[in-house]
Amino acid sequence: MARYLYERVLSALLTMFFITAILxxxxxxxxxxxxxVMGGSGGETAAEYESARQALGLDLPLWLRxxxxxxxxLRGDLGMSYRYGIPVAEVIGQRFWPSVLLIGTGVSFAVxxxxxxxxxxxxxxxxxxxxxxxxxxxxxxxxxRFITCIAFIYIFSxxxxxxxxxxxxxxxxxxxxxxxxxxxxxASTITFGAVGYLIQQTRSACLDVFHEDYLKTARxxxxxxxxVVLKHGLRTALAPILTQLMVxxxxxxxxxxxxxxxxxxxxxxxxxxxxxxxxxIPLTMGVTLVIATxxxxxxxxxxxxxxxxDPRVRYR
Amino acid sequence: xxxxxxxxxGMIGLCFLIVEALSVALLPAIFHMDPVxxxxxxxxxxxxxxxxxxxxxxxxxxxxARTLCGGRVSLLVGVAAPFISVTLGLPLGLAAGYYRGxxxxxxxxxCDVFMSFPSILLSLILVSxxxxxxxxxxxxxxxxxxxxxxxxxxASVLSIREKEYIDSAVSIGRTDFEILRREILPxxxxxxxxxxxxxxxxxxxxxxxxxxxxxxxxxxxASWGGIIYAAQDLSVLTxxxxxxxxxxxxxxxxxxxxxxxxxxxxxxxxxxxxL
Numbered sequence: 308m309a310r311y312l313y314e315r316v317l318s319a320l321l322t323m324f325f326i327t328a329i330l331x332x333x334x335x336x337x338x339x340x341x342x343x344v345m346g347g348s349g350g351e352t353a354a355e356y357e358s359a360r361q362a363l364g365l366d367l368p369l370w371l372r373x374x375x376x377x378x379x380x381l382r383g384d385l386g387m388s389y390r391y392g393i394p395v396a397e398v399i400g401q402r403f404w405p406s407v408l409l410i411g412t413g414v415s416f417a418v419x420x421x422x423x424x425x426x427x428x429x430x431x432x433x434x435x436x437x438x439x440x441x442x443x444x445x446x447x448x449x450x451x452r453f454i455t456c457i458a459f460i461y462i463f464s465x466x467x468x469x470x471x472x473x474x475x476x477x478x479x480x481x482x483x484x485x486x487x488x489x490x491x492x493x494a495s496t497i498t499f500g501a502v503g504y505l506i507q508q509t510r511s512a513c514l515d516v517f518h519e520d521y522l523k524t525a526r527x528x529x530x531x532x533x534x535v536v537l538k539h540g541l542r543t544a545l546a547p548i549l550t551q552l553m554v555x556x557x558x559x560x561x562x563x564x565x566x567x568x569x570x571x572x573x574x575x576x577x578x579x580x581x582x583x584x585x586x587x588i589p590l591t592m593g594v595t596l597v598i599a600t601x602x603x604x605x606x607x608x609x610x611x612x613x614x615x616x617d618p619r620v621r622y623r
Numbered sequence: 624x625x626x627x628x629x630x631x632x633g634m635i636g637l638c639f640l641i642v643e644a645l646s647v648a649l650l651p652a653i654f655h656m657d658p659v660x661x662x663x664x665x666x667x668x669x670x671x672x673x674x675x676x677x678x679x680x681x682x683x684x685x686x687x688a689r690t691l692c693g694g695r696v697s698l699l700v701g702v703a704a705p706f707i708s709v710t711l712g713l714p715l716g717l718a719a720g721y722y723r724g725x726x727x728x729x730x731x732x733x734c735d736v737f738m739s740f741p742s743i744l745l746s747l748i749l750v751s752x753x754x755x756x757x758x759x760x761x762x763x764x765x766x767x768x769x770x771x772x773x774x775x776x777x778a779s780v781l782s783i784r785e786k787e788y789i790d791s792a793v794s795i796g797r798t799d800f801e802i803l804r805r806e807i808l809p810x811x812x813x814x815x816x817x818x819x820x821x822x823x824x825x826x827x828x829x830x831x832x833x834x835x836x837x838x839x840x841x842x843x844x845a846s847w848g849g850i851i852y853a854a855q856d857l858s859v860l861t862x863x864x865x866x867x868x869x870x871x872x873x874x875x876x877x878x879x880x881x882x883x884x885x886x887x888x889x890x891x892x893x894x895x896x897x898l
Contacts, residue, residue, distance in 0.1 A: 318732075325736045330748065337751045449878040451828050453835045454871045457854050465861040472857065554738070561741025565832065569855065576744075580836060583747055591748075595740075602739055 315610055319603040326599050327592065331373045334588050376592060385596070386589035390582070395593035399575060403597065406574030410563050412490060413497025414552075421502045422548065425509025426541060429517060440506045447503015452562040455496045456569040463492060473571035493570040500562050501555060508551035512544035519543075546616050549609045556602050626891035633887015636880035640698075643877065647694035656688035658845045671865050678865045689845035690869050696846040697877060700761050700830040705822035707765025709815055712772025717803055717811070719773065720780025731777065734770045742767050743832055750838045760839050764826045775818055776811050783810045813892040820885035824878040831874050847874050 367375075379386060385395035424443070427436035464472035470491045516522070517540060525535045564576025571577075575594050582590040627633055651658070671678045678686050719730040737745075746763050753759040783789065784807070792802050833839035834848025842849060847870040854860040854867040 318735075321732075322736050322739055326740050329736075330745075333748050333752050337748070445879065445882070448828070449824065449882060450875050451831050451835075451848075451878075453832060453848075453851065454874065457851065457860060457867060457871070460857075460860060461864065557739055557741045561743040564741065564744060565836070568836070579744055580747065583744075583751060595744075598744075599740060606739075 311614065312607070312611070315607055319607060322603065323596070323599050327377070327595060328373060330595050331376065331588075331592060332369060334583075334586075334591055335369050335372065337586055376589075380596065385593040388582075388587055388590040388593075390585045390587045390590065395589050398578070398590060399593050399597055402573050402575045402578045405572060406563065406567070406576060407601075409490065409493055409567065409572055409574055410497065410559060412494040413563070414501060414559060416494065416498040417501040417505055418552075420498065421505030422509050422541075424502075425506040425548075426513050426536070426544075428506065428510045429513035430536065432514075437510075440510050443503045444507040445503070447500065447507070450500075452496070452500050452565050453569060455499055456493075456566050459492055459496050459499075460569070489572075493566045493572050496566050496570075497559065497563055501559050504551060504555055505548065509544065509548050512547040513540060516540050516543045542616065546613055549613050549616070553606045553609050556605050560598055560602060627887050630887035630890055632883040633890075636883030636887065639876065639880040640884065643694060643873075643880075644698055647691050647698060651688055651691050656685060656691065658684060658688040658692040658843075678863075684843070686850070686866065686869070689850055690847070690873065693845040693847040693850055693870060694873065694877075696757060696760075696834075696840055696844075697827045697830060697874065699757070700764060701823040701827040701877070701881065703761045704765040704768060704826035704830075705819045707762065708768030708772045708822055709819060711766065711769040713776055713811075713815060715769065716773035716776025717780055717807065720777040721784060721799070721803060721807065727777075730773065734773055737767075737770045743829065743836075746829060746833055747836060747838050750833060755838055755841050757840060757844075760830055760833060764829050764833075767829070768822050768826065771822070772815070772818055775814055779811045779814050780807055783807050817885050817889045817892065820881055820888060824881040824885070827874065827878055827881070847871075 376386065385399070387393065388395050388398050391398055421443075424436055424440055428434070428440035431437065460472045463469050470488050472492065474489055476485055476489065522535055522539055525539045526532075530538075560576065563574065564580055566572065567574040567577035568580055575597055579591060579594040579598070581587075582594060650656070715730050719727045746767055749763040749767075750759055753763065789802065789806055792806050797805075830839060830846070831848035831851070834846040835852050837849075837852060840846035840849050850870045851867045859866055
């Protein structure tokens with residue numbers, strides 16, 4: 308297990324290096340630098356423009372700029388945001404927890420909803436649950452995330468007036484109930500987007516397991532049907548479900564970025580979209596680093612869970 | 624193909640796509656519809672009327688014409704981008720699965736790197752680098768799709784290369800290239816064909832997402848995602864569903880149709896195939 312984890316962490320670090328290097332090069336090649344987007348008074352001379360470029364370090368060769376960035380990151384310094392003029396870490400700090408809250412809530416509900424429905428669909432093929440599962444599987448990949456968000460705002464916030472549509476707090480109100488009422492809609496769009504794949508994966512994993520002989524053995528031993536399905540069936544099926552969650556994680560984060568933007572939720576995803584538009588390289592790189600770390604940490608955690616579930620992985 | 628005709632949802636999907644393709648290609652020309660010029664007299668964001676069957680958008684342009692022309696963009700991306708994904712992913716997947724060793728490590732690790740970052744954010748950056756245009760969209764979405772094709776081909780090759788007819792081909796002295804072309808390629812062609820139609824759906828999904836974020840097709844050129852962009856304004860979203868609902872429904876229907884065709888193809892070619 309220790310060796311296995313060590314390898315996972317090492318490969319995660321390598322992946323992070325490549326992602327940040329690729330993104331740095333790409334960001335630097337976007338036409339129009341941060342200076343052009345920020346704009347000036349219009350009366351600057353070429354010399355002033357050049358000194359502003361030098362102040363941002365934009366005159367150095369690309370590989371050197373990446374090396375400097377990497378060196379600073381390893382020292383714990385993410386640099387200054389071009390746009391906001393304050394340290395990147397500070398900007399991200401304000402937007403990090405709202406994202407974790409949003410994605411955590413959305414994914415938790417997707418698991419709580421998707422696993423039981425998928426299990427029932429596999430247990431009773433062609434039942435209502437089975438139809439429900441194929442319906443959600445279809446909507447899961449056929450409905451673009453931004454359309455889900457818009458439709459949810461239209462139906463639940465405007466037509467039914469159940470919950471507020473945008474923002475994280477009503478102005479001037481700081482209460483737990485208020486936060487929850489703002490969280491419901493964006494989190495449920497994330498659940499809606501992720502649940503289809505989960506149901507589908509749970510269903511097919513359980514279908515595979517339900518045909519195994521050891522379930523017959525368990526029944527023959529006289530275990531109750533519930534024990535057979537949950538202890539022997541679901542436990543084995545959980546491993547492929549976790550794998551699916553790992554594969555989906557980056558896409559869920561990408562979807563959360565769109566949801567954050569539409570719902571005006573102050574998270575890192577919408578921050579990244581903004582930062583790309585503003586050509587704010589340090590901020591984009593900072594968010595990239597955070598998102599990549601988040602995804603890889605979740606994957607390593609799921610890997611550990613995988614090992615706990617399936618002893619064959621542990622002793623490999 | 625006979626088997627495909629038996630798949631009811633596959634045929635419905637195919638018919639829908641054909642009707643849709645013909646409508647977006649021909650209707651604007653037949654009825655002389657103009658997606659770019661403003662009809663100020665009709666008003667901005669006007670409700671549907673006899674003159675403008677779907678109303679007008681924020682610049683008083685006819686939404687029916689824009690929806691039809693937006694369909695051209697989506698269908699074009701949906702058809703063209705997957706071919707780029709296959710052009711890149713097929714040889715890489717073949718190489719990784721057949722040669723194993725360093726080729727496998729490098730190619731599959733590259734897959735992991737690509738897949739560990741949200742593709743929408745990566746595409747957003749790529750489109751910003753190239754500059755937004757139809758060609759850029761097709762290119763970026765096509766390139767971003769290489770990982771799923773490569774993984775699929777890789778997995779099929781791994782199972783094919785263990786077959787005895789590969790051993791026999793090696794024993795009679797066939798070169799690697801001949802084995803790849805004559806023995807392995809036919810085996811991976813059905814999954815690739817199915818992947819083409821399934822990728823089409825996700826290409827349209829991504830195109831609409833990018834256009835919605837303002838990084839795809841830029842106005843005055845029309846695209847479904849771009850039309851729905853107007854719904855970021857809360858008053859358009861809540862009071863003027865005619866602006867965004869038709870495009871939204873069409874995106875979903877088109878993706879579902881491509882998916883049904885893909886499933887029909889899969890069932891016709893190999894029901895046991897896992898995709």
